[in-house]
Amino acid sequence: MTFDQLKTFLWVAKLGIIRRAADEMNLSQPAVSARIYALESELGVQLFTRQKTGVVLTKEGLLLRSHAEKIESYMELIKSELTPDEEVKGIIRIGVAETVAQSWLSDFLTALRKIYPKLVIELSVDITINLREQLLSRNLDLAFLMGPLTEGNVENIPLPKFKLNWFCSVNETSPDPSTSPIFSFSRLSRPYQDLVFELMQRYGSAGQIFPSNSLSTSFEMIASGIGIGALPAQLAHRFINDKRIKTFDPGWIPKDMLFTASYLNDPRSEITHQTAILAEKIATQNAAMIAAPANKTL
């Protein structure tokens, strides 16, 4: 009975399909089958019933799972407690919403690389709905997105919220959300949908909204007077300092954007967990630092 066999068993038990477990573990499907067979033969017990649709745990399999999970968690504990941080190897695939990418991501990556210099970081910046999908299909280990995700096996760590504010070109004299074109987030994003909802509530109709998945583009457009925008206050300071855009107050602001650091806790990876914790720490520091000098720029 090897540890690899147990880990394989847990993946198969979780996914219910040998083929998929093989993909997940970067193994060929026969290799996974063989490991399960070896385990069953060594224990002298059938662990799964083979069905056309996949495999299902037997009651002996259920028993094994509970113990195997304990063993795996101790293994993780050993790795995380004993491996010096600077020796931690591996790869972590992180998905990031653009707002985060534009704010504290670089601070976070700097800190992460300092702690785990040998850890390979694979970034992908995308909108929350895509990040969610990638995370759930295990193509990401960790995502900073507009959460929380309510799936059962997702761990969500709250991150500092982003306040939205209204922006327009400095040349604009009478910006009005009920008439001006509004730059907002991607059509599938929550802020976009919240915005539409608010506009309908307040003005009876939503005027023209330009969804964009590039925040800097949106700010550029606003600066050039094409429209106004309901965008993260924190990301506007460069344009404001350059006196290209300004804020205005139509009497209300859209809801805050709530972010979380989310990850599957399947086979709970201690590194992923630690990384999420670090993100929360860096983001909070960043928010505090912004808050102080922000008074004079906003």
Added chain:
Amino acid sequence: MTFDQLKTFLWVAKLGIIRRAADEMNLSQPAVSARIYALESELGVQLFTRQKTGVVLTKEGLLLRSHAEKIESYMELIKSELTPDEEVKGIIRIGVAETVAQSWLSDFLTALRKIYPKLVIELSVDITINLREQLLSRNLDLAFLMGPLTEGNVENIPLPKFKLNWFCSVNETSPDPSTSPIFSFSRLSRPYQDLVFELMQRYGSAGQIFPSNSLSTSFEMIASGIGIGALPAQLAHRFINDKRIKTFDPGWIPKDMLFTASYLNDPRSEITHQTAILAEKIATQNAAMIAAPANKTL
């Protein structure tokens, strides 16, 4: 990090000498060294400090040990809960005191073979002091001896006691412990020493005592009138039924013989534990069965 590495690590940690761990695990000494090195290199931590006298755990090693022990115990749990008894393989080396060998051992072995038909049983019958030594040096897995053993890492399960009684030839008219030669156990055994002590206390001197490590020989000698004996009541019934020996009452009987099923709980083997439990059960049943019809034979 493989399970074999962890198990090896635990043995080395326990014994403090790589060479000894290698012997214990039936591996070459370099193989054990290599496993430890592999583990240290994977964790990026030194687990032992090498010294002339052997190896000593570092503080990281101590940390690992606690987790590794948990993992090992779960592994044992898996094996014992999931392997159907009739599939249990392996070898168990059992040491038996002669009194046990002559009483319930055969019942016990029958029951054990029925439960674990594929388990290889290696028996050795010897006196308690030798069994103790063999057990502590790990040449036995389990011993039924006059316990308990007070070493820290020994588990003792109490077994039914054996009452001693006085026996003499049926032709003997005036048997007397203070004058007749007495057949007893081996000179190094507790009953022998207790007997000497009692004789000194009661008669001021101990007459001739014939120590013997063969109970059946002792009974034969008694039957032939060479002397009397203070021997286990339970083992005499054949000679009594044949009307070759009889009991007599000099007004006192030697102390009971206390037995235990004892085993090291180093890396606690679940099979050894279960076997000890079985022995206790069979021995108790046997004692009860003897007690009932014994009334008419004794």
Added chain:
DNA sequence: AGAGGTTACGGGCAGCGTAAGGATC
């Protein structure tokens, strides 16, 4: 035809044992 699992088979490498080497008493 596609999605699931099993069987067959050749090759790579992890890990073992043997043997020699070094350090310390």
Added chain:
DNA sequence: GATCCTTACGCTGCCCGTAACCTCT
């Protein structure tokens, strides 16, 4: 010399991937 660990090296056998096969929808 005895004891204990390390290094060197060749070999074995496990286990993986490829490929072909089976079964069901």
